[in-house]
Amino acid sequence: xxxxxxHYWGKIGFHSIKSLQCKTNTINVGNLRTxxxxxxxxxxxEQKDGKILLDxxxxxxxxxxxxxxxxxxxxxxxxxxxxxxxxxxEEAGGQILTxxxxxx
Numbered sequence: 621x622x623x624x625x626x627h628y629w630g631k632i633g634f635h636s637i638k639s640l641q642c643k644t645n646t647i648n649v650g651n652l653r654t655x656x657x658x659x660x661x662x663x664x665x666e667q668k669d670g671k672i673l674l675d676x677x678x679x680x681x682x683x684x685x686x687x688x689x690x691x692x693x694x695x696x697x698x699x700x701x702x703x704x705x706x707x708x709x710e711e712a713g714g715q716i717l718t719x720x721x722x723x724x
Contacts, residue, residue: 647681649705650688671695671714
């Protein structure tokens with residue numbers, strides 16, 4: 621059976637238990653403006669020195685990815701981000717404040 625139809629049982633390889641428990645909620649750089657507009661409507665948007673301040677960990681996002689464009693300076697607090705996201709944020713005049721991942 622395995623010789624002629626190797627995918628018959630539907631399982632290939634293995635998965636560790638930790639990888640099944642880890643859920644990541646990501647956001648792209650291009651979606652930050654719409655997120656800021658949504659928070660502004662709800663009167664929850666914070667500003668610091670004329671720049672938008674977003675705490676992605678409080679908002680439920682675990683990682684910032686670099687897809688999209690940034691046109692205005694944004695200060696972000698996040699625990700994880702990609703290199704392309706950091707580059708795009710810094711080119712727009714913003715900055716990323718990295719918080720260390722808390723493991724208990």
